[in-house]
Amino acid sequence: xxxxxxxxxxxxxxxxxxxxxxxxxxxxxxxxxxxxxxxxxxxxxxxxxxxxxxxxxxxxxxxxxxxxxxxxxxxxxxxxxxxxxxxxxxxxxxxxxxxxxxxxxxxxxxxxxxxxxxxxxxxxxxxxxxxxxxxxxxxxxxxxxxxxxxxxxxxxxxxxxxxxxxxxxxxxxxxxxxxxxxxxxxxxxxxxxxxxxxxxxxxxxxxxxxxxxxxxxxxxxxxxxxxxxxxxxxxxxxxxxxxxxxxxxxxxxxxxxxxxxxxxxxxxxxxxxxxxxxxxxxxxxxxxxxxxxxxxxxxxxxxxxxxxxxxxxxxxxxxxxxxxxxxxxxxxxxxxxxxxxxxxxxxxxxxxxxxxxxxxxxxxxxxxxxxxx
Numbered sequence: 001x002x003x004x005x006x007x008x009x010x011x012x013x014x015x016x017x018x019x020x021x022x023x024x025x026x027x028x029x030x031x032x033x034x035x036x037x038x039x040x041x042x043x044x045x046x047x048x049x050x051x052x053x054x055x056x057x058x059x060x061x062x063x064x065x066x067x068x069x070x071x072x073x074x075x076x077x078x079x080x081x082x083x084x085x086x087x088x089x090x091x092x093x094x095x096x097x098x099x100x101x102x103x104x105x106x107x108x109x110x111x112x113x114x115x116x117x118x119x120x121x122x123x124x125x126x127x128x129x130x131x132x133x134x135x136x137x138x139x140x141x142x143x144x145x146x147x148x149x150x151x152x153x154x155x156x157x158x159x160x161x162x163x164x165x166x167x168x169x170x171x172x173x174x175x176x177x178x179x180x181x182x183x184x185x186x187x188x189x190x191x192x193x194x195x196x197x198x199x200x201x202x203x204x205x206x207x208x209x210x211x212x213x214x215x216x217x218x219x220x221x222x223x224x225x226x227x228x229x230x231x232x233x234x235x236x237x238x239x240x241x242x243x244x245x246x247x248x249x250x251x252x253x254x255x256x257x258x259x260x261x262x263x264x265x266x267x268x269x270x271x272x273x274x275x276x277x278x279x280x281x282x283x284x285x286x287x288x289x290x291x292x293x294x295x296x297x298x299x300x301x302x303x304x305x306x307x308x309x310x311x312x313x314x315x316x317x318x319x320x321x322x323x324x325x326x327x328x329x330x331x332x333x334x335x336x337x338x339x340x341x342x343x344x345x346x347x348x349x350x351x352x353x354x355x356x357x358x359x360x361x362x363x364x365x366x367x368x369x370x371x372x373x
Contacts, residue, residue, distance in 0.1 A: 004031045004083045007077075023072050026065055027197045030080045030162070037058035037130055037160060038085050062161040064189055066168050067198030068368055073164035073266060074134055080094035081132050082163060093266075094136045094163070095290045098143050099251045117146060118153045125157030133163035135266065137370040138173040138182065139290065148184030155192055166368035169195060194301040206266045213362040216331045219299065223331040227269075227296050234294055252287050266369075268292040272299045275289035276313040284318045293369035300332035305343035310320065312345055315352045322355045325335075325367040 006344045012018040028085035049262050065073050081091045092100075101120065108116035109119070124131075131154070138144050146235060155161065155166040163170070173182045189195065205210045212230050216223035232239045268288065275285075275297070288295065321328055332339065338357040340349045358364055 004034060004079045005200060005298055007079050007083060011075075015077075017072070020072070020198075022067075022196075022198050023076070026063075026076055026084060026198055027064060027079070030196060033063055033082065033160070033162070034084050043096045050306040053210070056336055057156070059158045060160050061326070062193040064153075064165065064169060064195045065162055065293050066165045066195070068166065068366075070105045071198040077132055077134055077164055077329075078265075080268055086129055088127060089132070090128050090130070091132040091134070092125055094293060095287075096251060097133065099253065101140070101146075105146075107190045110202070110272060115152055121153035122157050124218070125154055128159050130160045130162065133161070133211075135293065135369060136163045136165040136172070137167075138176070139292070139370070141177050141181070142183035144173050144176060144185075147182065148188060151185060152188055155188070155275075166370055171351065173251060191325060212329075214327075215336070216329075217334050219301075219331055219333050224225045224298070227298060227329045228332055230294075231262065231267060231269060231296055233265075234267050237264060244267065250291055252284050258284065258287070261298075263292070266291075266293040267296065268294070269296040269298070272297060272301065272310075272314075276310045280313055282316050282320065285320035285325075287318040289326050290370075292326060294327040294329070296323060298331045300330060300339065302333045303340040303343070304340065307340070311340045311343065311349060313347070313350060314340075318352050318355055321355050325364070325369055327369075328356075328359050328363060 005027060008017070010026070012019060017023070037356045065076065067073055077091070081089060102126075104120045105116045108119050113119040134204075138147070151161065167174075169186045172186065173179055176182065212226060212233070228239070229333075231237070237245060245262045246262045246264055248268075249257040250260055250263075250268075252258055258274075260268050260270065268291065275288075300314075301307075303314075318328075320326075336353045339353075340346055
């Protein structure tokens with residue numbers, strides 16, 4: 001298999017990427033990390049095992065890639081993970097990982113571990129040499145409170161972290177409640193990871209959807225073809241392989257999941273009937289907004305007084321997507337202004353119409369995914 005740099009150079013040669021000094025520097029740093037990881041880790045010495053102290057031989061420094069939307073962070077992460085020749089590697093979306101971590105810590109508490117958080121970190125480190133995150137964003141106090149201790153223990157046990165984010169470390173969870181609990185994690189990142197910025201002039205994500213509208217009405221084959229094209233452009237998935245587009249299960253918390261019929265590289269496809277025709281609350285929509293930078297929502301009907309519940313759920317859905325700056329592609333029966341003109345909540349729906357129109361603007365599309373921390 002060609003290495004990371006060879007793959008990267010091939011993308012430039014084919015015209016899929018443009019020469020970008022920041023991107024090149026990040027690719028070279030990730031390639032060096034691969035070289036370091038592919039050397040078997042040293043065994044801990046007897047004295048270190050008996051005393052619990054750290055061996056002089058430290059694991060490689062991790063990498064924190066940050067930059068604006070569409071600058072190639074996820075693409076570099078793809079290349080890094082795909083060409084990393086070690087068995088103990090794992091890539092996971094950051095939000096999904098934190099939900100998993102919460103479940104693991106809860107289970108460790110029930111088994112009466114003396115320090116559940118540390119025991120989970122050490123158990124994970126035994127299986128995972130390199131943990132790669134996409135889109136690190138911290139939005140709640142619970143995550144902020146445990147990240148410093150957990151990731152310190154994970155790194156101490158030898159796991160190397162590679163992550164992408166829209167923000168530099170010092171801007172994570174900015175102005176968040178009890179942010180002091182989170183500062184040890186920022187200190188850890190700056191002490192044990194190389195922080196690299198990707199803020200070149202090319203927004204590849206916007207380039208890929210150039211010329212495509214966001215809102216497609218009326219419903220029909222032409223509208224469906226447009227959002228299918230957006231999905232293939234954003235995910236690099238071959239249209240001729242459309243029957244094999246991966247699906248997934250989104251963790252909603254509390255043991256509940258939501259089936260996502262098509263999802264890849266932060267793009268999720270949903271039907272209006274599934275999201276707004278079923279009994280759902282704001283927490284479900286928040287989970288979607290955190291997990292996907294782009295949502296394709298198909299089959300939005302015109303609604304009347306008999307669709308009051310669907311309209312209210314749609315308002316909550318759009319609020320969550322808007323507040324997390326999620327990009328939205330739509331197939332609908334009509335323009336936003338004509339979706340819900342009569343019925344309970346029709347006045348409140350006008351704010352949703354305003355947001356739907358704003359979400360199609362160049363200014364909105366230039367924003368990075370996630371809330372303001």
